[in-house]
Each structure stands twice: as structure tokens, then as C-alpha cells.
Amino acid sequence: xxxxxxxxxxxxxxxxxxxxxxxxxHEAHWVQTLTEGRSRMSRExxxxxxxxIHLPDGNGTEFCAQLRMQGLKTPVIILTAVxxxxxxxxxxxxxxxxxxxxxxxxxxLLMRIQIQVHGVRAxxxxxxxxxxxxxxxTRGLLRYRKSELSLSQTKLKxxxxxxxxxxxxxxxxxxxxxxxxDSVVHDRTVDSHISQLRRALREKGMERVQISSIYGSGYKxxxx
Numbered sequence: 476x477x478x479x480x481x482x483x484x485x486x487x488x489x490x491x492x493x494x495x496x497x498x499x500x501h502e503a504h505w506v507q508t509l510t511e512g513r514s515r516m517s518r519e520x521x522x523x524x525x526x527x528i529h530l531p532d533g534n535g536t537e538f539c540a541q542l543r544m545q546g547l548k549t550p551v552i553i554l555t556a557v558x559x560x561x562x563x564x565x566x567x568x569x570x571x572x573x574x575x576x577x578x579x580x581x582x583x584l585l586m587r588i589q590i591q592v593h594g595v596r597a598x599x600x601x602x603x604x605x606x607x608x609x610x611x612x613t614r615g616l617l618r619y620r621k622s623e624l625s626l627s628q629t630k631l632k633x634x635x636x637x638x639x640x641x642x643x644x645x646x647x648x649x650x651x652x653x654x655x656x657d658s659v660v661h662d663r664t665v666d667s668h669i670s671q672l673r674r675a676l677r678e679k680g681m682e683r684v685q686i687s688s689i690y691g692s693g694y695k696x697x698x699x
Contacts, residue, residue, distance in 0.1 A: 477522040477592040478502040482512040483554065484530050488577070495581050498652065509533045521549060523592055528555040528562070536569045543570035550591040554579070605638040606698040608684060619681045629654065630672055637686065637696040646693040669694065
């Protein structure tokens, strides 16, 4: 967990990112201007700053340069919709530790945050096992007995989440939250992916692998 200050004037982006930071147990604080950011930083310390470049009262890159001139060593990640090499280089030269272009992957940004806060990469499992079922994330494959099934990353993530709960029921909301760490996935999209998964499992002779819908509760995976 880290204490993070987000300086972002777009309330839609800020509220979404604020939600994900809190879901990862970070202590997140949000302000919309550099002036507010300076005020908060004068009153309390932060372990990481997430700063937009174009703000109502100034430029995030210049703000970062000023912080470094003052001797502040707090890690800074610049967030911006400006997609040019010059912008990235200028931000890094100003003393920023990282530069993330919008629209960004939530999963990637959370990983970059972890690297800045802890200095290490969180290792994702390459293969997950569940009662004879094997999910190979590196190759994008599902294996059961002697059968193999190639799956998209979204379907692999659905399986991963269900398996990680050891066959217990998971709510639709928690599954959506898990999937939305990487991209925007809607209720109907989840239903479609699960329906396609069931059909693919049948076609590959993996009928014993069942993904059940529990009315009013969510989903669970079972090996019949």
C-alpha cells in the first residue's frame, strides 16, 4: 500500500483511477490543480505522485522539474494524452520517473506504480492449476486431460478469476472489476464470453469443465 497523490483535472478519468487505486489498497488522494497539489504536499508527505501534463494552472512536466530543483525525490509518473517522443523525453529529463500515455491500461499503470513504490515487478502466474485443469497464460492455452484449447486473453482472465476462488461462487460485480483492470468490459460482454467458453469447451470434448451461472449470485467453475 502506498500514499499516492493524483493531480488530474478530468473528473471522469480521476474518479475511475481513484477507484482502482483504492481497490489495490493504496491510500489515494485527488486534486485538480497544481496549486492544490502544492498545498497538499506542504501539509503531508506522499510516496508517489501521478501528474497530468496539461492542467488548468500549469504544466505537469514543469511542475516536476520544480520539485526536483527543490530537492524532492518522491517518484513521479506523468500521465498525458500527448503521444510524442519529445514529450516523453522532456518529462523524463524534468525528473519524472515514468511516463504513461492516455488511454492507458489500468493493469499496466498499476504495475508501473508498484515498480516505483517497491522497486520490483509483481510476478503474475504463468500457469494455474485446478483439479486437472491447466491454464497456460504464456501460450494462451487451456488444457484438460489430453485436450488443448486456445483462448483470448479476456477468456483466460475469466477462467483465472474463477479458478483463483477454488470453485466458489464469484459475483458478477467482482468479475467485472477484475476484467476492467485492463480494459472496459460490460455485463453483456461477460455473458457473451462465458457463453463462448462453454461452447468451446463442449466442442473440445471438455464437457466435464463446467462454468455455472448461479441466479442472483454470480458464477462458479466446477469439474463434474
